[in-house]
Amino acid sequence: MLRFILTRVSLVIPTFLGVTFLTFLLIRLVPGDPIEVRVGERGIPPERLEQLRRELGLDLPLWQQFLDYIGGVLTGDLGLSLVTRNPVISEFFTLFPATIELAVAAMLFATLVGLPAGIIAAVKRGSIFDHGVMGISLTGYSMPIFWWGLLLILFFSVGLGWTPVSGRLDLLHYVEPVTGFMLIDTLLAGEYEAFWSALHHLVLPMIVLGTVPLAVVARMTRSAMLEVLGEDYIRTAKAKGLASKRVIGLHALRNALIPVVTVIGLQVGTLLGGAILTETIFSWPGVGKWLIESINRRDYPALQGGVLLIATTVMAVNLLVDVLYGVLNPRIRHSR
Amino acid sequence: MKRILLGAGLGVAAALAFAAPAQAAKTLVYCSEGSPENFNPMVNTTGTSFDVGLPVYNNLVQFERGGTKVIPGLAESWTVSDDGLVYTFKLRKGVKWHSNNDFKPTREFNADDILWSFNRQWKKDHPFHKVSGGAYDYFNDMAMPDLLKSIEKVDDLTVKFTLNKVEAPFIANLAMPFAIIQSAEYADFLQKKNQIDRIDQAPIGTGPFQFVAYQKDAVIRYKAFEQYWGGRQPLDNLVFAITPDAAVRYAKLKAGECHVVPYPNPADLEAMKKDPNITMMEQEGLNVGYLAFNVGKKPFDDVRVRRALNMAIDKKAIVDAVYQGSGVPAKNPIPPTMWSYNNNIEDYPFDQERAKKLLAEAGYPNGFETDLWAMPVQRPYNPNAKRMAEMMQADLAKVGIKAKVVQYEWGEYRKRLQAGEHQMGMLGWTGDNGDPDNFLHVLLGCEAARVGGSNIAKWCNKEYDDLVLQAKRTTDIAARTKLYEQAQVIFKEEAPWFTIGHSIQHMALSKNVVDYKMDPFGVHRFHGVDLKQ
Numbered sequence: 001m002l003r004f005i006l007t008r009v010s011l012v013i014p015t016f017l018g019v020t021f022l023t024f025l026l027i028r029l030v031p032g033d034p035i036e037v038r039v040g041e042r043g044i045p046p047e048r049l050e051q052l053r054r055e056l057g058l059d060l061p062l063w064q065q066f067l068d069y070i071g072g073v074l075t076g077d078l079g080l081s082l083v084t085r086n087p088v089i090s091e092f093f094t095l096f097p098a099t100i101e102l103a104v105a106a107m108l109f110a111t112l113v114g115l116p117a118g119i120i121a122a123v124k125r126g127s128i129f130d131h132g133v134m135g136i137s138l139t140g141y142s143m144p145i146f147w148w149g150l151l152l153i154l155f156f157s158v159g160l161g162w163t164p165v166s167g168r169l170d171l172l173h174y175v176e177p178v179t180g181f182m183l184i185d186t187l188l189a190g191e192y193e194a195f196w197s198a199l200h201h202l203v204l205p206m207i208v209l210g211t212v213p214l215a216v217v218a219r220m221t222r223s224a225m226l227e228v229l230g231e232d233y234i235r236t237a238k239a240k241g242l243a244s245k246r247v248i249g250l251h252a253l254r255n256a257l258i259p260v261v262t263v264i265g266l267q268v269g270t271l272l273g274g275a276i277l278t279e280t281i282f283s284w285p286g287v288g289k290w291l292i293e294s295i296n297r298r299d300y301p302a303l304q305g306g307v308l309l310i311a312t313t314v315m316a317v318n319l320l321v322d323v324l325y326g327v328l329n330p331r332i333r334h335s336r
Numbered sequence: 337m338k339r340i341l342l343g344a345g346l347g348v349a350a351a352l353a354f355a356a357p358a359q360a361a362k363t364l365v366y367c368s369e370g371s372p373e374n375f376n377p378m379v380n381t382t383g384t385s386f387d388v389g390l391p392v393y394n395n396l397v398q399f400e401r402g403g404t405k406v407i408p409g410l411a412e413s414w415t416v417s418d419d420g421l422v423y424t425f426k427l428r429k430g431v432k433w434h435s436n437n438d439f440k441p442t443r444e445f446n447a448d449d450i451l452w453s454f455n456r457q458w459k460k461d462h463p464f465h466k467v468s469g470g471a472y473d474y475f476n477d478m479a480m481p482d483l484l485k486s487i488e489k490v491d492d493l494t495v496k497f498t499l500n501k502v503e504a505p506f507i508a509n510l511a512m513p514f515a516i517i518q519s520a521e522y523a524d525f526l527q528k529k530n531q532i533d534r535i536d537q538a539p540i541g542t543g544p545f546q547f548v549a550y551q552k553d554a555v556i557r558y559k560a561f562e563q564y565w566g567g568r569q570p571l572d573n574l575v576f577a578i579t580p581d582a583a584v585r586y587a588k589l590k591a592g593e594c595h596v597v598p599y600p601n602p603a604d605l606e607a608m609k610k611d612p613n614i615t616m617m618e619q620e621g622l623n624v625g626y627l628a629f630n631v632g633k634k635p636f637d638d639v640r641v642r643r644a645l646n647m648a649i650d651k652k653a654i655v656d657a658v659y660q661g662s663g664v665p666a667k668n669p670i671p672p673t674m675w676s677y678n679n680n681i682e683d684y685p686f687d688q689e690r691a692k693k694l695l696a697e698a699g700y701p702n703g704f705e706t707d708l709w710a711m712p713v714q715r716p717y718n719p720n721a722k723r724m725a726e727m728m729q730a731d732l733a734k735v736g737i738k739a740k741v742v743q744y745e746w747g748e749y750r751k752r753l754q755a756g757e758h759q760m761g762m763l764g765w766t767g768d769n770g771d772p773d774n775f776l777h778v779l780l781g782c783e784a785a786r787v788g789g790s791n792i793a794k795w796c797n798k799e800y801d802d803l804v805l806q807a808k809r810t811t812d813i814a815a816r817t818k819l820y821e822q823a824q825v826i827f828k829e830e831a832p833w834f835t836i837g838h839s840i841q842h843m844a845l846s847k848n849v850v851d852y853k854m855d856p857f858g859v860h861r862f863h864g865v866d867l868k869q
Contacts, residue, residue, distance in 0.1 A: 171555065171577060
């Protein structure tokens with residue numbers, strides 16, 4: 001098992017380097033210079049442009065900038081944002097908890113709804129329920145996030161007034177951030193009203209962000225279950241006279257979960273991508289919105305650092321899934 | 337069960353206790369469009385960042401609420417020497433500084449703060465010069481380093497500015513956001529604590545609202561400053577709820593989650609106007625969008641060609657189609673809200689027959705080929721340059737002119753236009769200080785016609801230039817108005833531009849907002865605003 005983990009970890013290193021190099025290069029391929037982008041119609045005198053470029057280190061040859069950057073990354077220094085002049089790392093980690101909170105909530109929503117829906121659809125294959133679940137999940141999967149978010153806002157927030165339109169907490173409340181996770185911070189501060197408000201604010205973005213993973217989880221669970229339910233050992237279990245709940249819940253589900261866990265792990269990437277849009281719609285103060293702004297402002301260090309940290313997160317989660325996969329499925333760890 | 341009920345009861349009681357004073361306190365929520373870089377307008381260039389600094393700070397002089405007239409601010413009065421070079425400001429007495437958890441001011445505002453604030457931007461060796469990036473774009477753009485000879489403290493409440501040359505718009509420059517006054521005492525305090533960066537993150541000012549807290553991408557909080565020299569504000573709290581998407585801002589306004597909403601979607605304007613709970617405000621922006629003819633290149637060196645093109649393009653159709661109700665056709669290079677706007681000037685009519693005749697006279701009976709540059713990005717004065725270029729292209733084809741649309745990435749685009757690489761190019765301008773000089777000299781003067789200058793028509797007319805230069809050296813507004821009115825006549829006759837339009841800004845407010853005034857510079861100011869409960 002240890003060897004398996006070590007092999008997987010060693011594979012992460014080239015990916016990490018690749019991501020660093022690609023983000024560094026790609027953002028620089030986008031036309032527009034961080035300083036030129038900032039100045040308006042008036043423009044900037046060439047000598048002043050030179051001076052600012054020198055101060056920001058943008059006048060150095062690209063390879064040198066890259067080496068400096070890699071050097072910084074290896075010592076945990078991701079540089080200063082060109083716009084705010086704050087350390088990228090501190091900006092990122094101020095905002096990241098909000099994204100994590102949203103992503104975890106969305107994943108929980110997707111799993112808690114998707115798994116049972118997929119199981120029931122498989123067990124009652126061909127029923128109205130099955131067709132309904134599959135139809136809805138296909139719709140959910142194809143729904144543009146932006147449109148879906150606005151639709152929910154118009155219906156639940158503006159129309160019915162059940163949920164707030166956007167934000168993370170009602171403006172009446174003010175909770176000093178400790179962990180950055182609003183649900184935890186409000187509880188730590190003992191402000192139950194604020195906790196309730198934070199929960200309210202979380203509902204719509206969670207649904208919007210969780211919709212695509214929900215569809216994927218439901219469909220994947222259904223097909224995996226169907227496959228497993230046709231296996232001989234299920235027939236044997238049934239023949240032994242086990243209750244069908246036990247057959248499905250224990251024998252079938254455990255085996256069906258293997259591909260589902262992989263899919264859930266892969267959804268982390270989708271989630272962080274979707275978070276960018278969801279955060280913009282719901283004015284959710286996470287890293288997604290911050291990254292979009294960094295692109296517009298050609299804030300190279302912020303964008304590089306942000307993408308790198310997110311990629312690292314995705315890699316870590318995928319690694320965890322691989323390991324979990326090994327735990328769930330002994331064949332994997334024994335074959336290596 | 338009892339315990340749960342008790343807990344719930346306490347929760348409700350707490351909520352009521354909290355809600356009661358909250359209801360009495362007047363909190364205005366402004367759904368702003370983005371996060372600021374920091375809270376110091378000295379180092380910023382965006383309206384979003386200006387907006388968050390304005391509640392906190394004051395300038396020596398300030399723009400009248402909702403206007404471009406300059407009125408006293410931290411300076412009670414000022415005098416200008418006869419040669420126009422020395423400005424002496426009498427400072428207001430008894431102006432108090434804000435405080436926060438760390439810093440408690442021990443003295444009132446005085447001349448040291450003025451010197452400190454200008455020196456921070458001006459002197460490279462100032463200990464705070466490098467803080468927050470240290471790019472004082474506006475200070476430099478308004479040519480302050482060339483203009484300022486010295487700033488001296490005469491006594492605690494008198495400051496003397498000496499200039500290198502006469503510059504009538506100087507006073508208006510001092511009312512611009514970049515010229516805010518920070519506390520020298522706060523700076524010393526932060527320097528001792530080794531936290532100089534805090535000065536632009538946790539601002540201390542003399543303004544109507546005190547900064548309370550900021551959560552990036554979420555919310556900015558201010559409260560009324562009890563000892564504000566201009567009187568305590570009717571609002572108790574001012575909150576910026578950062579909401580980047582226009583459709584969501586509209587939804588929040590409808591749901592009662594914000595009171596003031598900037599930059600509505602043009603598509604939502606109709607519905608907003610019909611909503612009985614929403615007040616719509618609109619104002620012509622202090623801007624102009626134009627198409628400049630490069631007079632340094634054939635065939636635009638011929639005034640007949642320039643006039644012909646002014647008649648060949650259907651301006652009204654373009655403004656209607658592209659601005660979609662958020663723009664008015666322009667006939668002068670300055671917007672109608674600006675003083676000295678010459679309303680007697682008649683625009684060229686849309687008359688393609690006459691245009692053809694003029695072209696024939698100029699030696700182009702069959703038209704010619706030209707390029708037509710269009711901005712790749714949306715600008716405040718032009719929502720869609722590409723679409724505009726296509727419409728112009730179609731109109732020009734009818735008089736035999738084949739125009740090819742050219743686009744570059746924005747920074748590159750502007751640079752090449754300023755270098756004069758184009759034949760015809762679209763651009764525009766948003767006013768900085770409300771002074772006509774800021775349009776008529778900056779965009780059309782001979783000095784700016786050099787390669788790399790912002791006169792992209794590269795048009796240099798001696799008669800015109802003399803008028804605007806004379807106006808720059810005259811401090812009397814009535815005399816300046818006459819000069820500028822004359823300059824506009826020459827501009828129209830010589831036609832270095834096809835003036836396109838002035839955009840209109842819209843704001844949506846909930847009905848209970850009282851006395852909000854739109855700012856001609858496009859920033860958002862909240863002093864003097866009230867809420868009906």
